[in-house]
Amino acid sequence: MSMDELKRRLGQVSDLYAAAGLMSWDQETLMPEEAARVRGLQMATLEGLAHELFTGARTAELLEAAGEPQDEADAALLRVSRRDHAKATRLPTEFVEEAARARNEAHHAWLDARQRSDFATFAPHLEKMMDLARRQADLLGYDEHPYDALLDEYEPGMRASQVEPVFADLRDRTLPLLRRIVAAGDAADYSVLTRPFAPEAQKAFAWRVAGEAFGLKPEFARQDESAHPFQTNFSRSDLRITTRVEDYWPACLFGTWHETGHAMYERGISERWERTPVSRGASLGVHESQSRMFENLLARSRPFWERYFPHLAEAAPEVAAGLDAETLYRAVNRVSPSLIRVEADEVTYNFHVMLRFELELALLEGRLKVHELPEAWNARMQEYLGLTPPNDALGVLQDIHWSSGLIGYFPTYTLGNLLSVQLLEAAKRDPAVAAGIERAEYGPLLAWLVENVHQHGRSLTPTQIAERATGRPLTADPYVAYLQEKYAGIYGLRAED
Amino acid sequence: MSMDELKRRLGQVSDLYAAAGLMSWDQETLMPEEAARVRGLQMATLEGLAHELFTGARTAELLEAAGEPQDEADAALLRVSRRDHAKATRLPTEFVEEAARARNEAHHAWLDARQRSDFATFAPHLEKMMDLARRQADLLGYDEHPYDALLDEYEPGMRASQVEPVFADLRDRTLPLLRRIVAAGDAADYSVLTRPFAPEAQKAFAWRVAGEAFGLKPEFARQDESAHPFQTNFSRSDLRITTRVEDYWPACLFGTWHETGHAMYERGISERWERTPVSRGASLGVHESQSRMFENLLARSRPFWERYFPHLAEAAPEVAAGLDAETLYRAVNRVSPSLIRVEADEVTYNFHVMLRFELELALLEGRLKVHELPEAWNARMQEYLGLTPPNDALGVLQDIHWSSGLIGYFPTYTLGNLLSVQLLEAAKRDPAVAAGIERAEYGPLLAWLVENVHQHGRSLTPTQIAERATGRPLTADPYVAYLQEKYAGIYGLRAED
Known part of the structure; x- marks a missing residue:
């Protein structure tokens, strides 16, 4: 009993x-x-x-x-x-309370520092965050590296020593691709992406496609607006996604489909774990693999726009005027190095993440001092993306994470990107899944994801999910191949270039 | 400490x-x-x-x-x-659980019985509800009458022996008035009240007036739609009212202003009792006095429509076409005996309540048997309103209350009506309040209500509130005088008639 x-x-x-x-x-x-x-x-x-x-x-x-x-x-x-x-x-209560207070202070200091682009006033709070992170790692315990104890909060079982070689491989193989894309120049007219698009029509189109393409239905989900888009849920039959509307209208569309990926993951978790701690996604990385799959691998694909461009043209004729599926496909796949992570494209996004991972690891180990951080940030931005932030607000101060004590969180974004392609490749071994994807009919894919990923909730570790579903551990190979093929096509790069 | x-x-x-x-x-x-x-x-x-x-x-x-x-x-x-x-x-846990189960069963039986207009299948559940009510009264304790223990849940300190003479007085003095009104016939063209009025425009107009006239602002309140309108709140700065839209468009308007009265009461409770059990309205009756004051005494008054008719004409020109403030004032004050309590007007409403009070008291005492209830209901409907329900769905089965174990709840509706006028009369002794009401400017009245009613929350009993604010115990006098004067005017009755 x-x-x-x-x-x-x-x-x-x-x-x-x-x-x-x-x-x-x-x-x-x-x-x-x-x-x-x-x-x-x-x-x-x-x-x-x-x-x-x-x-x-x-x-x-x-x-x-x-x-x-x-x-x-x-x-x-x-x-x-x-x-x-x-x-x-x-974690003793006193530690939890001290950390909560310090995070609250650091968060307010960060808001202020970012506003004034003044890293110096945030620096002591970042020192404190790093100090707390080291103590938290000691309290939680670890085998190899204190970073592992922190990463484990978001990516159970994952270690820095596993992340590092995967990231190094990814970096070494996508940096040349990025340089070739930049050299090739624009692949489309991007001004169409800021054509006037009525906010209500944007949301309605995004929501309709979330239902038709990805299975998110009003019977068990709703969409609302918020300052920052997110997904949350209170049971697998009560999913809530939010979106926001900007002048750049793809933000609302792709943001909605990103959150739809998160929501459908939670929807797919087996009912047998209802109201238990097993009934959540296996990790942030696995979660992100679903959201990025919907947002990028599916909704930024050619078959998707071949199917949904006519719907867009119906929903917003003035936006679609003079366009076709192929033009839109190219426009929404622009690759362009930029300063801000959350606005980055598929190719540059991971450099933003790798940079942060490398820097927070160095800070945690004490190899890098907090006061040296802005310079290290800017040097690496130059190295990876060829850009130097004009100020710290557009550089090292741009993210909320460190000010909220979220150390060890960033890698999950790129782990999710990598896993998204590795999973999709595995799913496509099923001919029905592959054929569906070519017609932008995702029913078979969804069923595969429920079977291999969603239903398990936290009953399997992220590593178990990757290995059982794809037959091998997480690797950068499929993701690199995906980027090379897709962007060689869009930017007209020669295959052997 | x-x-x-x-x-x-x-x-x-x-x-x-x-x-x-x-x-x-x-x-x-x-x-x-x-x-x-x-x-x-x-x-x-x-x-x-x-x-x-x-x-x-x-x-x-x-x-x-x-x-x-x-x-x-x-x-x-x-x-x-x-x-x-x-x-x-x-109340022992076993009793609470037994009651919850029985109420759940009774509620489902009632839904079914009402659907099929079949009192017999509901009868055993009503027996059970009465049995539980008697046992609950015994467990809670009382001095005079078991009904008092039940009534006390909704109207702390009130006794059946206090309600009875007030209701008898009200009945004896408004029944002749009602008969004279019925004899006088229609006072307006009521078909204007079902003219097409776009749902969004109805809600927007009702909400705008809730803010302008009654002070309910989006900074601390919101309006949504629900099947049955209600007010709820999660702090005095987080008030939620709901409304619904029907063909009969005054339902949305007056319903919104009714809930606004409830909301502004909760808004006015002193912050010093935030997050304590004192921070609620003093009783259902006092709550209802505020909602009915806004809905009826203010929003169904001539000055209100003199001020807001032009706003209505602007919001819905097709609804207002050919009308004026006076015509609309008469139309929304139609008096007409009907079978359904929730649709009743100011004059007939209390008869619906008194009938239920008398019957539930007789049932509780055992003077009336459950199987005799439909006949008793119909006889009293005939006596009070001159109507006989064609079936029990439109008669004894119409309300949810008894099926939910809410015995002793009904009188609070009429107590609220009586108190609403008694409070308003007292408030009007302040010349600024009286002058404001004549111009449909309710700022001074609201301030008076906060001072004399709202701020106290549950720190004063309903009786204390009535006596301190008005100088005397609750009585039917002001309400009867209000009805006589208002409806003599509308229906052209002679003063001494």
């Missing part, structure tokens, strides 16, 4: 987090602005009670008493719950 | 209820339909944890240990919390 009690308790914890999640979603989308102060207190209560309930002595007893699981599902539940419990109880 | 710990704990309880409230609001307004099952489990967890935290042994100790309060605010907080705690702990 203790297994039943454990499940009841895990269900309560899950419900508390779901409530905190709804409060957060509401805050970002609909909440009247004056409600913010009390909402903060309410969310803190819910998260505090959830943490208390999960780390409490009774939970420890129940995890202990559960003994040998009856079936595979229970085994996974116990494994994941014991792992989470062990990690959650390794 | 135990007072601090108590406040922390009450804050947590309040936050859990706020989260459950947001989940419920979301469910009624926006939630994808397939999310319902898990949402039910999540809400049950939040309410269960809130109840556990509030009734737990530590709360009892803290309420005990708090000793003598330091100030008036703490005194009120202790008084209300001790009262709630005592009541909450008087």
Whole structure:
């Protein structure tokens, strides 16, 4: 019976987090602005009670008493719950509170520093973040490198020593490609991407395609607007994605389809883990593999626009005037080195990530001092992308992550990119999947993803998912080949160039 | 320090209820339909944890240990919390669970019985509801009458023996008025009230006036659509009202302003009781006095339409065509006996309530048997309103209340109506308030309501609020005088008639 009690308790914890999640979603989308102060207190209560309930002595007893699981599902539940419990109880309350306070201060200092492009005022807070990261790694424990303890929060089981060679390979093989693309020059007229497109029509088109192409239906999902697009959910039948509208209208479309990838992952997790800690994506990297697959590998493909260009032309004739599927396909696949990560294309994006990974590793080890960071950032931007930020706001201060104590988070973006192509290549070995993709009909692909990725939730590690689904560990090969083939076509590069 | 710990704990309880409230609001307004099952489990967890935290042994100790309060605010907080705690702990868990199950079954049986207009299948469930109501009254305790223990849930301190003479007086003095109005016949062309009025325009007009006339602003409130209009809130700076659109367009307008009255009450509660059990309206009756004041005494007044008719004409020219303020004023004040309570006008509404009060009192005492109820209902409908329901769906089965175990709830509607006029009369003794009302400028009135009603939350009882604000206990006099004067004018009745 203790297994039943454990499940009841895990269900309560899950419900508390779901409530905190709804409060957060509401805050970002609909909440009247004056409600913010009390909402903060309410969310803190819910998260505090959830943490208390999960780390409490009774939970420890129940995890202990559960003994040998009856079936595979229970085994996974116990494994994941014991792992989470062990990690959650390794950080003393005083440390968690100190870190929360320091992050709050660092976040405000960063907002101010970015506003004034003044790294110096942020520097002491970044020192503090690095100090906390080192202490957190020591508290959590690690075998090889303190970075592993941090990375493990986002990418369970992954180590810096595994990331480094993959990233080095990716860098060495895509840098020449990037240089050739830059040398080739524009491949389309990009001004069409800022033609006037009514905000409501943008959202409606993006949402309609999210349903028709990718299976995200109003029966179990909704779309709203927020300052920064995100996906959240309160069960697999209650998925929420948000979008925003900009002058550059592909932001709304591809942003929506990116979040749709996240949402469909959560949708596909087996119901047997409902209201348990297993019922989430396996890692940030695996999550990102789904969002980037939908956004880039599918929605930035030629078959996609062959199918959906007529729909776009119907939804927004003035945007589509004089265009065709091929022109649009080329326009939305522009490669152009730029300063800002979140605006980067498929080829340059990973350089932004690798740069950050290299720098945060050096900072954590103490090889690089915080005061040397802006210079190191700018040198590497020059090396990778041939650009030097005119100021730190457009350089080292652009991301929220470090100010929020998120050290070890950045690599997951590129791990997701790599995995997206490796998974898609594996899926295409099934002829029905491959044929569907050529017609932009993704039903067979979705079924393959549910079977091989989604349904497992956190019951498999990211490495297990990659190896079982694709037959080999994560590698840069498929991604590099994908980029080479796609962009050689768009930019007219010779194959052997 | 135990007072601090108590406040922390009450804050947590309040936050859990706020989260459950947001989940419920979301469910009624926006939630994808397939999310319902898990949402039910999540809400049950939040309410269960809130109840556990509030009734737990530590709360009892803290309420005990708090000793003598330091100030008036703490005194009120202790008084209300001790009262709630005592009541909450008087019902054993087994009773609460049995009642929840029975209500759930009764509710489904009622839905089905109403659908088929078949009272007999609902009858055993109503027997059970009455049985539970009697046992609940015994568990809660009472001095005079078991009904008092039930009524006290909604109208703290009120007794059946106080309600009865007030209702009898109201009945005896408004029945002759109603008969004279019916004899006088139509006072306007009511077909204008179903002219086509675009749903978005209805909602926008209603919401704009809610802000301009009644002070409900987007900075701390929002309006959404739901099947049944309601008001809820998660703090005084996070008010949510809902509306619905029907062919009869006044439903959206007056419904919105009704909920605005509820919302502005919660808005006016003093911040010092934030996140405590004091921070709610004093009772359902006092709440209803505010919603009915806005909906009827203000928005169905001549000065209101003199001011807002031009705005309506601007918002919906095709609706206003050929009309003027006076015509519209008469049309929205139609008096006409009808079968359905929620559609009733100001004069007939209270008869629907009094009938239910008299019948539920007789059922509780056992003077009336459940199987005799439809006949008793129909006889009284004939006596009061001159109508006989063609079937039980349009008669005794029309309301959700009894099937949900809400016995002792109905009188609060009429108590609210009576109090609304008694309060408004008192407020008008202030010349600035009176002058404002004549121009449909409600700033001075709102300030008076905050001062005399809103700010106190539950720190005063409904009786204290009525007596302090108006100088006398609740009586039917002002309400009767209001109806006589208003409808004599509209229906051209002679004053001494």
